[in-house]
Amino acid sequence: MNEQELCCARMSKKICAAKQILAIESSCDETAAAVVADGRRLLSSAVASQIDAHQRFGGVVPEIASRMHTEAIALVVTQAMEEADIDYSDLDAVAVTAAPGLIGALLVGLNFAKGLCMATGLPLVPVHHLRAHVAANYLTYPDLEPPFIALIASGGHSHIVRVSDYTHFQVLALTRDDAAGEAMDKIARALGLPYPGGLHMDRAATGDRGAYKFPRPRLSGDTLDFSFSGLKTAGLNLLNNCKQKGVTVNTQDFCASYRESVCAYLADHAMAAAEKYSANEPLVLAGGVCANSRLREMMTERCTAAGIELFLPELALCGDNGAMIGAQGYYEFLAGNIAGLDCNARASSGI
Numbered sequence: 047m048n049e050q051e052l053c054c055a056r057m058s059k060k061i062c063a064a065k066q067i068l069a070i071e072s073s074c075d076e077t078a079a080a081v082v083a084d085g086r087r088l089l090s091s092a093v094a095s096q097i098d099a100h101q102r103f104g105g106v107v108p109e110i111a112s113r114m115h116t117e118a119i120a121l122v123v124t125q126a127m128e129e130a131d132i133d134y135s136d137l138d139a140v141a142v143t144a145a146p147g148l149i150g151a152l153l154v155g156l157n158f159a160k161g162l163c164m165a166t167g168l169p170l171v172p173v174h175h176l177r178a179h180v181a182a183n184y185l186t187y188p189d190l191e192p193p194f195i196a197l198i199a200s201g202g203h204s205h206i207v208r209v210s211d212y213t214h215f216q217v218l219a220l221t222r223d224d225a226a227g228e229a230m231d232k233i234a235r236a237l238g239l240p241y242p243g244g245l246h247m248d249r250a251a252t253g254d255r256g257a258y259k260f261p262r263p264r265l266s267g268d269t270l271d272f273s274f275s276g277l278k279t280a281g282l283n284l285l286n287n288c289k290q291k292g293v294t295v296n297t298q299d300f301c302a303s304y305r306e307s308v309c310a311y312l313a314d315h316a317m318a319a320a321e322k323y324s325a326n327e328p329l330v331l332a333g334g335v336c337a338n339s340r341l342r343e344m345m346t347e348r349c350t351a352a353g354i355e356l357f358l359p360e361l362a363l364c365g366d367n368g369a370m371i372g373a374q375g376y377y378e379f380l381a382g383n384i385a386g387l388d389c390n391a392r393a394s395s396g397i
Contacts, residue, residue: 065083065084065138066081066082066083066089066130066132066136066137066138067081067082067083067085067137067138067139067140067141067171067372067375067376067379068080068081068123068126068127068134068137068139068140068141068162068168068372069081069082069140069141069142069173069368069369069370069371069372069373069375070119070123070140070141070142070143070155070158070159070368070371071142071143071155071175071178071366071367071368071370071371072115072119072143072147072151072152072154072155072156073143073146073147073148073151073152073155073175073366074106074111074147074148074151074201074202074366075095075096075097075100075106075111075114075151075366076093076094076095076096076365076366076367077093077094077096077114077115077118077119077122077154077155078091078092078093078094078122078366078367078368078369078371079091079092079119079122079123079125079126079127079368080092080126080367080368080369080371080372081126081127081129081130081132081137081372082185082369082372082373082375082376084376085181085184085372085373085374085376085377086184086185086188086373087185087188088185088369088372089129089130089132090125090126090127090128090129090130091126091129091367091368091369092122092123092125092126092129092368093122093367093368094114094118094121094122096110096111096114097241097242099114100241101240101241103241104235104241104243105231105235105241106148108148108150108151109150111148111150111151112148112150112151112153112154115151115154115155116154119154119155119158120158122368123158123162126368134162134166134168135166137166137168138168138169138379139168139169139170139171139375139379139384140159140162140163140166140168140169140170140171141159141171141172141173141371141372141374141375141376141378141379142155142156142158142159142170142171142172142173142371142375143155143156143172143173143174143175143178143371144156144172144173144174144385144389144390144391144392145172145174145175145391145392145393145394145395146174146175146176146202146203146392146393146394146395147175147391147393148393149391149392149393152391152392152393153391156172156389156390156391160387160389163387164387169379169384170384170385170386170387170389171375171378171379171383171384171385172378172383172385172389173371173374173375173378174374174395174397175366176198176200176203176205176207176332176333176397177213177215177374177378177397178370178371178373178374178375179198179200179332179333179370180196180198180207180209180215180330180332180374181212181370181373181374181377182332182359182363182364182367182369182370182373183330183331183332183357183358183359184373185359185360185363185369185370185373186357186358186359186360186363187357190328190330190357192209192210192211192212192214193208193209193210193211193324193327194208194209194324194327194328194329194330194357195207195208195209195218195316195319195320195323195324195327195328195329195330196208196209196329196330196331196332197312197315197316197319197329197330197331197332197333197336197345198332198333199225199226199227199312199331199332199333199334199335199336199341200225200226200227200333200334200335201225201227201228201231201242201244201334201335202225202227202228203220203221203225203333204220204221204225204226204272204274204312204335205217205219205220205221205397206218206219206220206270206315206316206319207397208323208324209330212374212377212380212381213377213378213381213383215397217396217397218270218319218323219269219270219271219272219315219319220271220272221271221272221273221274222265222271222272222273223273223274223275224273224274224275224278225272225274226272226274226308226311226312226335227244227333227334227335228274228278229274229275229277229278229281229308230243230244230247230304230305230308230335231243231244232278232281232282233247233278233281233282233285233304234246234247234301236281236282236285237250237285237295237297237300237301239297239301244334244335244338245337247301247304247305248301248305248337248338248339248340250297250298250301251298251301251302251304251305251340252298252301252302253296253297253298253299253300253301253302253303254299254302254303255302255303255305255306256303256306257296257299257300257302257303258284258299258300258303258304259303260277260280260281260284260303260304260307261276261277261280262307262310262311263276263277263311270315270318270319270322272311272312272315274308274311277307277308277311281304285300305338305340306340309338309340309341309344310344312335312341313341313344313345313348316329316331316345317329317348317349317352317354320352320354321352328354328355328356328357329345329349329354329355329356329357330356330357331345331356331357331358331359332359332364333364334364334365334366335364336358336359336364337361337364337365342358345358346358
């Protein structure tokens with residue numbers, strides 16, 4: 047066996063024996079790190095939130111986010127390692143979000159991970175943020191395995207994908223414009239609700255779901271793609287019309303009605319995808335919007351009625367976190383998806 051074959055054999059042996067992954071997430075406004083074992087067991091999780099810093103602006107300011115990631119990342123990674131009670135020599139790889147996200151924020155996490163890999167000799171595993179949201183379910187449900195259909199709904203993305211294997215994703219539908227989270231965040235801001243808007247809209251939605259009428263978005267052709275821009279515009283127009291006429295908007299009714307429209311739209315397409323593309327496969331929810339109480343309730347009701355097995359990530363794993371990066375990073379590592387130190391971040395990327 048020559049030197050190159052020996053090197054490959056050693057790497058293959060290490061991959062097969064992979065156990066513990068240090069994961070780093072910095073794609074938006076959460077600086078997070080975690081240690082995950084075997085893609086299923088969470089050994090530690092540390093998160094530094096930036097909500098307070100961005101709240102006065104009503105949304106994430108990219109430059110502020112990048113600076114705060116720079117300030118927090120070393121402390122967050124140290125906290126995750128100490129909580130896991132392991133040394134870097136006990137790790138098998140460092141996984142990090144490489145795409146998609148705010149480019150400046152992504153680069154903070156990626157370059158820190160590169161530095162760790164240079165110092166320790168550990169392999170660098172780039173992870174796609176949306177794949178990781180799906181993988182959060184592996185931590186909640188240790189027995190969950192592909193294939194399955196996944197609805198990924200977050201502030202910047204609305205996708206339906208078929209996960210045929212841990213690292214093979216087929217996009218069945220995606221948004222043509224705004225994402226579900228964006229559609230709720232902007233309306234929440236117009237209502238004067240604090241940031242993050244979607245969360246506060248969900249909490250405020252205690253009124254009549256049918257009090258305000260919103261159009262159901264439709265796209266021409268045989269497609270399950272989403273379009274939330276028209277729904278968002280309808281919400282803003284209704285608020286502006288009420289203001290011009292001096293009509294008081296009932297916030298609880300408005301939030302309940304608007305939330306119902308967004309959630310029903312997501313649920314309609316997810317159920318249609320399950321019927322069209324899966325053969326008795328489970329349906330999985332992923333992403334920050336999947337923490338929405340009405341969406342979880344609605345999907346539970348519909349899947350029960352249709353006899354479809356539904357998996358919902360625990361609430362703590364719906365938003366951005368390092369644990370989900372570690373879960374997906376483990377399977378990317380097993381598949382040999384290892385990057386060099388020339389790996390770059392990408393603000394946008396297919397799944």
